[in-house]
Amino acid sequence: MTPPVTVLDLANVSKSFGALKVTDDVSFSVPKGQALGIIGPNGAGKSTLFNLITGNILADTGRVTFLDQDVTRTPAMTRVRMGVGRSFQIPQPFEGLTVFENLLTAAAFGQAKREAEVEAECAQILADTELLRRANDLAGSLSLLDRKRLEMARAMATGPELLLLDEIAGGLTEGECQALVATIQALHAKGTTIIWIEHVLHALTSVVERLLVLDFGKVIGIGAPDQIMASREVREIYLGLEV
């Protein structure tokens, strides 16, 4: 059997909160191994779109397909086990557990394995994300950068086929940001499919092959980053340029 070429496919997905349509007829698909960036002004519905993909929110209409399986009504927990890993915009570590235990939990449950089977893998992810020195510290004691790293490391530990990163570079210094980008690039080079929401554009464009622009819940552009950034509509809406 050949592996599915399309990892994720959204077809006419919509979601409303009351009268507010936060996701409006969104369709796109992500081929295996691609890194897709999502940009858009605040309130454009980026995080909601993420939640629809992870299953934290269920779509009103439309269809979400992951690895050729319809997951539109599948709960978040099951989607993680299928291979949808995510980080949160505001880091949400398990503060009472150590950094290593945070990963153990994610790996043991995300991959439905015994602890002993994932210990080495977790240690390796900690090494890759430069968290090994903090492995036995409580997650609640971490700095912002380390919390962001932990967000990503924990998502990686679930063994994702598709990794969703939500503003992972926000709030970091330039140096910290570069370190994080290097980690993401390394991960991408290994073949992990990535969808990344980010305001820090240069970080985003140094990794992704394709950009999707969201405004008022609608997709207003999708394509190669330079092409998208050159588009007049995008510049108007997203960058707020006077035309």
Next chain:
Amino acid sequence: MQVTVTTRTRASTVAGFVALGLIALGLILPAFASRSLIQDLFFILTMLTLAQLWNLIAGYGGMVSVGQQAFVGIGAYAMFAGVILWGWDPVPAILLGGVAAFLLAIPMAFFAFRLQGAYFAIGTWVIAEVTRLVIAQWKTLGGGTGTSLPREATSDIIGVATIAELFGLRDAAARDVLAYWLALALAVGTMAAIYALLRSRNGLALTALRDNDNAARSVGVDAGRLKWLVFLAAAAMTGLVGALIYMQTARISPDAAFSVTSWTAYVIFIVVIGGIGRLEGPIVGVLVFWGLQTAFSDYGSWYLLALGLIAIAVMLFAPRGLWGLFASRTGIALFPVQRRLVTSGLVTGQPNTQREEVT
């Protein structure tokens, strides 16, 4: 990279031996201890078990129930029903208490799990009160005024005659010894089971769930299933303890058996004073509580006021309890659950080429 994961500490090895020694001492204690000491230990052991169970659901599971008295009460009443209505021996009838509490926990969880935080606490309390009111209508078990275990049932409880003969005790004292041994077994069994749970994969999930429900679900933790599991298991065990307590007193009333003060407020006090979210906490807490109770309970309401003030003081100045304070100063954990990662030959940032060497 070689990877080892350990939870053991030197203190925990020592604690393991001390625990075994204490259990052995506890088993042979009735041979030379006074009846009042046995009764005090019965009180300490049953309160310790209740506190460990509450600590499990609240301290680890994040479910702050104020309705645990429902399980004590229903467990005790089920035991009485077994003895009075169906002629069971009180000891096997204790098991009925566990079953009844388990069955009550199902609808209770069904409703209470829809509520969060303070609403969950109040919801469980309300359900416990409703249960008390319903049980008070059970006329054959004494209704609102309660009833006693019949003399013929208490006089020939399984094992009592043997114990009386073995230690040369009167029947009443032998009953206390039997109850004490059962309390010891429940306390040790409960703590061993909780410790095993915390050391397992589900222990991680439970803590993760308490710290961040949303994130726990996002890494694949089946939050609903785990909460049900822990809540039901704790309820069944609480029911057993309730049945045992009332087998020992041999007299029951709805107000006493469903008392929020005796079976939940004191229990919360014990856990908070000792240290919530750690196994050592309730042990320290129950000793402090027993000391206070012995010394000051004659002062009535003043005693209760003092307990409240002490609880407030501990929450303000040592929010992780007396054991928490001690542990944070010394780093000692008698029952460690933390998985510590030890790596060697590590090159940070390099891909792992020696995964097969993992120990």
